[in-house]
Amino acid sequence: MPLFKFTRHGGQARGGQPHSPLPWIALIALILGAVALGFAWLAGWIGRDRLTAQDFTDAIEATGANHPGFRRAHSKGVCVSGWFEPSAQATQLSRAHVFAQSRVPVLGRLSIGGGNPHGADNSARVRSIALQLSSDDGQQWRMAMNSFPFLAVATPEAFYEQTRAQIPDPATGKPDPAKLAAIQEKYPSVRAFQQWAKTAPWTDSWASTEFNSVNSFWFTNAQGQRRAVRWRWQPQAAVHELDAASREQAGVDFLSQDLQQRLAQGPVRWNLLVTLAGPQDAINDSSVPWPAEREQIAAGVLNIDQMQPQEQGSCNDLNFDPLILPEGIAGSDDPILAARSAVYSQSFNRRERERATGAAARDNAQEQP
Secondary structure (H helix, E strand, O other), rough: OOOOOOOOOOOOOOOOEEEEOHHHHHHHHEEEEEEEHHHHHHOOOOOOOOOOHHHHHHHHHOOOOOOOOOOOOOOEEEEEEEEEEEEOOOOHHHHHHHHHHOOEEEEEEEEOOOOOOOOHHHHHOEEEEEEEEEOOOEEEEEEEEOOOOOOOOOOHHHHHHHHOOOOOOOOOOOOHHHHHHHHHHOOOHHHHHHHHHHHHOOOOOOOOOOOOOOOEEEEEEOOOOOEEEEEHHHHHHHHOEEOHHHHHHOOOHHHHHHHHHHOOOOOOEEEEEEEEEEOOOOOOOOOOOOOOOEEEEEEEEEEEEHHHHHOHHHHHHHOOOOOOOOOOOOOOOOOHHHHHHHHHHHHHHHHHHHHHHHHHHOOOHOOOO
């Protein structure tokens, strides 16, 4: 049925007067104007009393993480590939087809925290894994996971404030200590995160690092049972902790060098452990960790058997948006999750434009000694 129905009576309206098109034109213009206004609001061109993906990405760049052609965060990494093998118990959790087929192709990326693509592995406190699982029904499950088990803050507004506080003072080249202290005072969860950073082990390899979904998601199985979950990749490799002296000796590229050596001996593996939320657990607040005694289900094994430099690897042109999910998996209402998705898209679009205009090549040439 058409949106508008025009009735003509010999070029005249029912009252005998000529049928003027002006009211219809005005109505159509009004609708088109409303649509344009909506797009402008979503793009952040108007309504500047709210935060946008542009604001977040600009703030991240202002901290010093501005290397054209590279990701704004976790800039240094390598591409990896392999496969995922679900367990027999996985279909109890979700009807997603990645849990139903015997072997699922995986494309991914291992990285370190920070915005410097030439950063030092031995000084990066945070490590990350990003994965794309592609099932044979054409659906994808993308995830971006970190070595920390919870976030320092709970909302996009708080995250933005925290990022802004980390922007270097032009006079000193370092963040203002007073601004950092004010963030800690305002958000007690920041102190909890800092305590994790001080006490969590520095492992000797990506292969021995545990990675966490951090945000919560919903799994729905074939029977319609819906459960809130978080998941993590538990390493099968033995965990060896590095002390300060060992880290210094390890070198700035030791993670990629170690992974290459391990892959020469065979695949590197992680177990997928899915944690089920308890009745009182925070589902939409990723700054609150769930108790360790929550029920966990072993849902499969990740096998990585190939790696490539990210500049030539297939992962380089992939946006690991954590809200690209297959049927049977859905995002929670955690506001940080939606913000991550939007900022990932903004960062991806910027670096693609930079590559297209040659800005990335110019920046790389300047980086050369």
